[in-house]
Amino acid sequence: MHVITRPKPKDFKVLITQLQQLRSCLSVSSSSSTTFPAKTDPFVHPDPETLSQLLNHRPGVSQLKQIHTQIITRACSSSPSLTHSLIHCYLYAKDLTTARTLFNSYPLPSPPTLLWNIMIRAYSKLYNCQDPIKLFVQMLALDRTLVIFPDEYTFTFVITSCSHQGSLVYGEIVRGMVVKSGFESNLYVGNAVINLYSVFVKMEDAHKVFDEMSDRDVFSWTSLLRGYAKHGEMRRACEIFYQMPVHNEVSWTVVISGFVGAGRYVEALGYFREMLCDGKVKANEAILVCVLSACAHLGALDQGNWIHSYMGKNRISESSNIFTALIDMYAKCGRIDCATRVFNGISRRDVHNFTSMISGLSIHGLGNDALSVFYQMLAANVKPNAVTILGVLNGCSHSGLVEEGSSIFYNMESMWGVVPEIEHYGCYINLLGRAGHLERAFEIVKRMPMNSDIVIWRSLLNGCRIHRDANLAEYIINHIGQLNLHGCNGGEVLLSNLYASLGSWQGVVEVRKLMGERRIDSDPGCSWIEVDGVVHEFRVADRLHPQIVEIRDKLKEILKKASVGGYVANATQVSFDLNDEEKEQAVAWHSEKLAVAFALMITPTGTLIRIVKNLRTCEDCHSALKVISKVFGREIIVRDRSRFHTFKEGGCSCNDYW
DNA sequence: ATAGGGTTAG
Known part of the structure; x- marks a missing residue:
């Protein structure tokens, strides 16, 4: 059972006075002023009706706990309507644990469908959470004589939750029930189903549901659009975009972020400009984050600057995401000074802000500065994540800071709970290789808990190239040959470049022939x-x-x-x-x-x-x-x-x- | 009630 702290009587007096004022303002009950000073002191013992009304005013956490205490002490906690209001309030206050406890103790026989729905919805907002499905299963298992059935709201929330947590299997089972129960004709349910299929890039299914819908709205179109955009099928995405009856902030965001995701940054900026010319939709935070990312990739400083001042003029709130995107943009556009200025202007820096700054300093070859921001981050009690570590290691690598990099690499798991992934190994091997510790790097490759990928080999070979170690290079090439890594794209390019830098034209010709046969292209510069x-x-x-x-x-x-x-x-x-x-x-x-x-x-x-x-x-x-x-x-x-x-x-x- | 966003080794 959860513990409720007793309210301070003084706080409660304020509350009740407020309520009385509110009642008189609304003239809800003209007799309220006479009922309050009745038999018992209402400041200490408000009646259930007052409590219920207090709850309707969406109290904050501390007030809520006071009211809850009163409900318990007044022995009216078995009242379904009060429990109902309490659950609503706890969910509103984002206290899911207490809401769930109340839900579980709901007077028998069962909470009504509405309560199941709001519980499921609350859990579905947590994204990686199985509880919506567990609750749904519990709901289905109820005795049918209770007449508690899932409705269109339940299905909408459950399917959305399946999309969020990446469970296509459950999603399709629930969809089957939707079809049988006839709820798919509901716009919201239908939209949730389209979104489900789009998230899993099952576009034929998504399209089928879309085509068979009797009415569609901007959500139906946007979900479909997102499926194609996420999959990089930008031609299809654009077709859908231009077929849509209306464009809003979200549909523009989906198109622009789709181009960014597909590496087509120039087009992303083109669509952003089109949006501004169109004039019907104003840029919001999400769109600007995408556009800043496109500028960062392109090094488009003028446009990045323009967006920064646009944000000032249009009073776009400077959120953490925006700061992160701005730091990244300035750093990648070569203005590490501006990036630093943005970073210094943040009052409470989060992991992403720090990570963006650290990675920025690293690509500028400022390894020591990257390290000092990293230490500053630790001092501020902000826990680094996997990306942060990559950023610092990269900084060490560009500046030849072998000892510092080693210490971070070997302690990352015990100090910050970040398990080294292949990327971290790659980065560390790169650091060692560049600094000329080729044998040590190779030892680590051999001892790694995972299979090395082409990136790892490339790092090692790059080390060989810099330090002109032809013997190790030859050895590695043979090794790669045995591992049959030739099949993966990039391996051939690597091999031919290496043969070329070793002066082995025979090797170059062989690899080139192989590439021709397999129709392998290198990434065009x-x-x-x-x-x-x-x-x-x-x-x-x-x-x-x-x-x-x-x-x-x-x-x-x-x-x-x-x-x-x-x-x-x-x-x-x-x-x-x-x-x-x-x-x-x-x-x-x-x-x-x-x-x-x-x-x-x-x-x-x-x-x-x-x-x-x-x-x-x-x-x-x-x-x-x-x-x-x-x-x-x-x-x-x-x-x-x-x-x-x-x-x-x-x-x-x-x-x-x- | 349902749709959208940032940092990521070479």
């Missing part, structure tokens, strides 16, 4: 550059950009000047998705070089150039950009897949360690 608020996208050997001919000519000219400045083309990391004639040009047409040529072509002399790229910068581009920064007197900031490189006067901020 892609760079973005924002000029005057417009993001330009360049792909390897791009032919799509409207000014591509000019850009190519400009690039030839640039490389000619660069070679005078000491640049020598280096094709050891050529990707092999090109044919022989294109091969010699392959390095020359890497997307970041095209982007730089474009920037040199259209931006004023001396302007800073900022480029974002989806893959790692190859050695050739890295050395070319160093020379270009000197020859053309430009600072060039490139964010590649793993970190920032600031090219200035012939050098790079990463000190060639990446």
Whole structure:
């Protein structure tokens, strides 16, 4: 039994006085002033009717407990209507435990359907919780003579709960009952079913239910839309989006986040702009978080800045999510100073805020700062999560902080309860490999509790490449061969790059042949550059950009000047998705070089150039950009897949360690 | 009553 603290009589007096005032205002009962000073002192012993009315005013937790105490001491806790109100109030106050206790002690024979429904709904909001289904099963097991049956509300909540907790099996069982009982024609129930199928990407089923519905609303459309968007089927998603009769904040969010999830950031921003032009829907927090994420991925600083000021003007509340997204955006757009300013302005920082800041410092190669924010976080009693640890380890890795990284890696489970996943191993192995502790790294790979994946091998081989350890590299390649890892995409690219950097052209040719047979493509390289608020996208050997001919000519000219400045083309990391004639040009047409040529072509002399790229910068581009920064007197900031490189006067901020 | 959002190693 739960313990209820006795109320302080004084608090209670205030409450009852308030109620009396309220009654007289509403003139609910003109006689109330005469009934109160009756036989017993109402300040100590309010009657059940007063208690019931007090409950109707949605009291806060402490008042609620006082009323509850009174109900118990006045011996009216067996009153169904008072229990009913109490349960409502405890759920409103988010105290599910007490609500459940009351529910369990509900006077026999059974709580009415309404109470079952609100209990199930309350649990379904907890997401990862089996209780809605357990309750539903209990409800079904009731003696049928009680005439307590699930209704359309029950089904809506139970199915929603199945979607939340990822239980398609239960969902389909419940759906069967829905169909039999005829409740599927109810709009809310039907929508819940569509959503269920969409969450599990069973789009044929979702569509079927949708098509057979007699009436649909924006929820039906949005649930269907979300199914396609989450699955990355953006063509279908857009079709549905344009068929919808109305668009609201949620439908726009689903489309924009769908493009972000599919890595199509330019389109995500395009839809955001369309939403603003459309003018019917104002951006809210959810949409801005998505859009900031798109800006972060693209390095679209101008648009990110615009959104930051838009939030100020439109008084969008600065929630934790927004702070996290802003820090991430500024950090990934190269403005670690702005990210820090946002971070410093947060009064109560949560895990996500800290994590975003730490990861941001790490990609800027500021390992020591990342570590100090991490320690600051621990001092503030904020518990790091799996992502936080990845961020710090990554920071250590970029700055060669082997001892600090090791200490965090070996203590993460005991100190913060974060079990090392393969990502953490990958990060740690990367740290050791880069720092030249190749044997130690390899030992860990062999002792890991899980199978190593291609990322792990790539980290190790990258270490071999940096420290020119051909023996270990060969050994690892043989090892990978035995593990038959060739089947997974990325393995082939890795192998061919490695053979190439070891100078084994025989190996390169073999792998390339294999890739051709299996029709394996490497991820196409892609760079973005924002000029005057417009993001330009360049792909390897791009032919799509409207000014591509000019850009190519400009690039030839640039490389000619660069070679005078000491640049020598280096094709050891050529990707092999090109044919022989294109091969010699392959390095020359890497997307970041095209982007730089474009920037040199259209931006004023001396302007800073900022480029974002989806893959790692190859050695050739890295050395070319160093020379270009000197020859053309430009600072060039490139964010590649793993970190920032600031090219200035012939050098790079990463000190060639990446 | 039912639909939407952030950080994530290389």
